[in-house]
Amino acid sequence: MFFIYLKSWIIRIYMGAYSILKGFKVTFKNIFRKSVTLNYPIDKKPMSSRYRGMVDLEPPKCVICYQCIKICPTAALDMGHKVLEDNKTKNITKFVYNAELCCFCGLCEEICPTDAIYLNKMYEVSYFQHKDVINIDLMSKEKYKNVDGGAS
Amino acid sequence: MSTVLLKGLGCLGFIAFSAMFLIWLERKVSAKIQNRMGPMLTGFHGTLQPIADTIKLLLKEDIVPKGVDFLSWWLAPFFVTVPVVMAFLVIPFSSKWIALDLNVGVLYICSVTSICVLGIFMAGWGSNNKYSLLGGMRSAAQIISYEVPLLLSVLLVVMQSGTMSMQGIIHAQDHGWFILKPHLFLAFLIYSISATAECNRVPFDIPEAESELVAGYHTEYSGMKFAMFFVAEYTNMFIISAIATTLFFGGWHGPFLPGLVWFLLKSYGFIFFLMWMRWTLPRVRMDQMMSFAWKFLTPIALLNLLISGWFMVR
């Protein structure tokens, strides 16, 4: 009876030690694998072609249909327009984007019939002052000057 | 007189340098095991990272929480660091480079490193924090329990070599390292498990269990005091691996290179094994750890002592 107890005890010790050694083997194998991280900021990876970054606009393509304003779930976009004397051509007066309310869902990009509004590939977005991001004027070319990564 | 001063300063310099090197080594080893890169930007492959860490810790604000028991909270880092530095007195770096070759070297080291328990317990009690108290009490129980198998395995080496002085044990390994003998191999396994518990490393790092009690007994320390706990832990790691090298791996013996190089290689090899163990194994629970020490390691160590003692006397 005592020997059965002793034998099961020895088997338990052996299985325990064997399982720990197998764990060591797994981590040892991983020392020689290539690293999966990049040495940022020296190496940077480009984003995929469908990546959803910050909202951007090409004003000549816009047909002022207001669909993007209506579909934005968080009301981050706002637009105004005026009609010229010939009662046909319309011009955009303002197109304001609030990046703090935006949830980067991409619905405005999907619904635009002319691909005027789209999401660019900026992923380094940090700013020093609140006022740089809550009233971004999408018509100007310097919209992301004060948001880090936009200058490059 | 001046040689003693020189040796003391040499030891302190070595401690500072070794702690910095170990900080870098730990981060690089953990990064390699986890398929990432570790520090790369500070210096070539992050070699200046420990200096950056030291400067950061020196410049931090020293926060004293409200309601601490001032004397025990303030003295705790010293009680942890000073015994570890004292133990450097008898480490045999090479056949000529030893600060003082006491003829009770092993006994001296084991007794001096036991004072660290007081420091941890004082840190746990002095910070006015329930988490620190739990961590301090757990650590005191753990360290005291694991001293028994540690001493029993070291005793076997002393019996085999016939002397307690460090250089004497190394000379008894002139004809082969002690680890190659079967009863001493078992003693080595017991020693490495107990020494990991002495140093509060995974799988026995319950006192500083980061996912349960935010940081255990050193939660309330910041700045230089935290740096002292940190340095004390890494230096303690070096001491237990230096003892393992002396007792089991032949100390500074080796074919071509000078003795000092072999000693450092073997010690840092054992430290690499300790780090490898940290990043592989999960943590044991408190009561499982205590039952492991008392019901498993101590009987095996006693049995080992009994049987090999009988063979030696026969």
Add this chain to the structure above:
Amino acid sequence: MGELMTINMGPQHPSTHGVLYLELKVDGEIVVDCKPHLGYLHRGIEKIAENRTYTQFIPYTDRLDYLASMNNNLCYCMAVEKLLNIAVPDRAQYLRVIVAELNRVISHLVAIGTFAQDLGAYATPLFYAFRDREKIVELFDSICGNRLTYNYVRIGGVSADIPAGTEQYIKDFIAYERKQLIDYNELLTYNVIFLARSKKIGILSKEVALNYSITGPMLRASGVKWDVRKDEPYGVYNKFDFDIPVGLNGDSWDRFKVKLEEIEQSLRIVEQAIGSIPEGNPVSKVNRVFRGTGEAYVRTENPRGELGFYLVAEGGVNPYRCKIRSPSFSNLGVLPELIRGLNISDAVCVLGSLDIVMGEIDR
């Protein structure tokens, strides 16, 4: 004996997953009572649903259980389709199944990694799990443009077709992941320390689980063979051949093991779906306006349990009421029962094995 000490595992703690506040009363180290306080992440999503159109609400469903975003989108879109009787093309059904199952794989990888970290295997299994997760997350990035909140499934289809080369990428990933699963088993599952920490801890019996309306891997680990994909199939799940792993005892180790085996079954489903995907146009235009009346309840199998959406419509463009039945909320209810009498270390282990996400508990 003696007086009880109150420990706050407060809203900020390294091992409560998210902002969960647990008030523990301990006697020495044994937990005597536990009271969870919720609401630190409440954002009023159900109320917001009453002021958004059906399409506008899809980005909000991403953020409920942020680790299983595709499954949340899918359940909501299926509820709207049932309410308003909208048909879905076949290719879109297959694409939905593929992304939902891949999302299940990555959600279980996070659960495994964080459970191992709670037990003290400090960060190594977590990094391995995130390294595997990175491959799928990059795939989702190339399909829909985002890495966590996908906003991919639309009412009546999906938002875009998969780009070229996706099928080969998925096949390579399935072969790679099967090798990694062997590594997880060697590193964690049969490790003696892991077994000692998680076997017989937090045993949830069959009767208690059914009384507390537990669903998902927790229920299957307790021995009940219930999976919405097999018992009330939705979409095209009845065309695929897969098993339901069931545990024996209902302890934390069983919950871990069930999740590992579910990863393998999900890979089987994806393999079959990729092999037999039909041609067609899966895209659903986003400028359709939906109106209707009635009410509908749809439930799907999330990685954490059974997610249910109950929608009531009264003829406008917005729903009148949207009620979300979240799996983690019901699963959390059994926590005080499970940790009575355990140490604090075991309480952390049980909480990790419950696999909760605060985003869907607080909504």
